[in-house]
Amino acid sequence: MRDSYGRTIDYIRLSITDRCNLRCLYCMPEQGVELCGHDEVLRYEEFVRLCRIFANLGMKKVKITGGEALVRKDALHLMETIKHIEGIEQVTLTTNGVLLGDYLDDLVKIGIDGINISLDSLDRDEFKRITRVGDVEKVKASLQKALRYPKLKLKINCVPFDGENQKLLDVVALAEDNPVHVRFIEIMPIGEGKKYHFMHEDAIKALIEEKYGILTPCADKLGNGPSHYFSLRGFQGKIGFISAISHKFCHECNRIRLTCTGYLKTCLQYEIGADLRELIRQGASDSMLEAAIRQAVLKKPLEHAFLQKDIVFEEHAKMASIGG
Numbered sequence: 350m351r352d353s354y355g356r357t358i359d360y361i362r363l364s365i366t367d368r369c370n371l372r373c374l375y376c377m378p379e380q381g382v383e384l385c386g387h388d389e390v391l392r393y394e395e396f397v398r399l400c401r402i403f404a405n406l407g408m409k410k411v412k413i414t415g416g417e418a419l420v421r422k423d424a425l426h427l428m429e430t431i432k433h434i435e436g437i438e439q440v441t442l443t444t445n446g447v448l449l450g451d452y453l454d455d456l457v458k459i460g461i462d463g464i465n466i467s468l469d470s471l472d473r474d475e476f477k478r479i480t481r482v483g484d485v486e487k488v489k490a491s492l493q494k495a496l497r498y499p500k501l502k503l504k505i506n507c508v509p510f511d512g513e514n515q516k517l518l519d520v521v522a523l524a525e526d527n528p529v530h531v532r533f534i535e536i537m538p539i540g541e542g543k544k545y546h547f548m549h550e551d552a553i554k555a556l557i558e559e560k561y562g563i564l565t566p567c568a569d570k571l572g573n574g575p576s577h578y579f580s581l582r583g584f585q586g587k588i589g590f591i592s593a594i595s596h597k598f599c600h601e602c603n604r605i606r607l608t609c610t611g612y613l614k615t616c617l618q619y620e621i622g623a624d625l626r627e628l629i630r631q632g633a634s635d636s637m638l639e640a641a642i643r644q645a646v647l648k649k650p651l652e653h654a655f656l657q658k659d660i661v662f663e664e665h666a667k668m669a670s671i672g673g
């Protein structure tokens with residue numbers, strides 16, 4: 350599918366639940382988000398039906414996210430079903446890693462094409478402070494288990510936020526000691542994220558170079574996303590940056606998002622898209638859904654304007670229902 354600016358849209362992120370077993374400072378309030386009711390969240394058969402339609406429209410890659418996808422019952426079955434849809438070439442998962450260890454064998458069995466583990470600190474106290482309730486040892490154990498599958502494509506996602514004095518170099522070291530890529534994601538002013546400032550890519554690079562030497566830009570594109578990567582001498586994995594604000598990549602955006610309530614979002618910043626759940630539950634046919642998706646994609650905004658004030662149609666949903 351192409352949007353009105355000629356961008357090919359072939360990647361969709363599905364948030365399959367807004368529930369989560371962590372409470373990261375920049376994502377959820379302490380008491381948790383006001384959760385969507387069971388009826389509001391798409392049922393698996395609705396996700397699968399939409400995925401078939403997305404595949405017909407040229408969507409090739411699906412990312413399963415949340416909330417924490419692994420807290421939703423039978424999430425694996427959903428992933429396996431989506432893996433079998435004709436036209437879908439890759440199904441990947443983004444997880445906080447807490448429950449991952451329990452599901453790894455099955456994820457590998459269904460042929461998961463990649464797993465991103467979010468990990469903002471390896472330090473027990475700091476991890477607890479950032480996630481409010483998390484035990485980093487569980488995530489480390491999941492990572493160690495995942496590393497036993499040499500063919501599994503693994504990435505670590507870390508969100509640094511300025512002023513919090515995060516121990517980022519420990520996270521960087523994961524790519525030295527293991528064949529995993531470590532990516533730093535600029536915090537976006539959405540939901541709880543509005544309370545924090547992103548840490549500039551240049552500041553993170555300076556910190557890394559001071560300890561590990563020059564970061565050499567990598568020509569190869571790794572994965573489906575907007576990260577740009579660097580190599581460090583002696584490192585097994587690469588260091589990546591997803592810098593939506595300081596290095597805007599909207600011109601090459603290839604993605605759309607489906608919230609857990611079935612709203613098709615065409616840009617992270619705006620409430621612009623299509624309420625597919627409403628259409629499904631009103632009895633829309635596949636071709637009507639297809640038309641609604643096409644129309645929404647044609648209206649995909651050219652770019653975000655996170656640095657601009659007074660935005661019309663600004664997103665009010667929480668990151669957990671959008672899926673990151």
Ligand code: SAM
Pocket residue numbers: 369375376414415416417418443444445465466467506508534535536537538539541542543668669672673
């Ligand atoms: N629970 C899973 C996890 O943490 O990986 C999946 C959902 S989470 C919303 C997906 C990603 O979004 C995580 O890597 C998280 O760190 C990131 N994220 C959450 N809020 C963010 C924000 N305001 N800006 C940038 N990234 C954010």
Ligand code: SF4
Pocket residue numbers: 369370371372373376377415416417445467668669
């Ligand atoms: Fe949960 Fe992921 Fe949000 Fe953290 S970032 S609260 S793990 S959904």
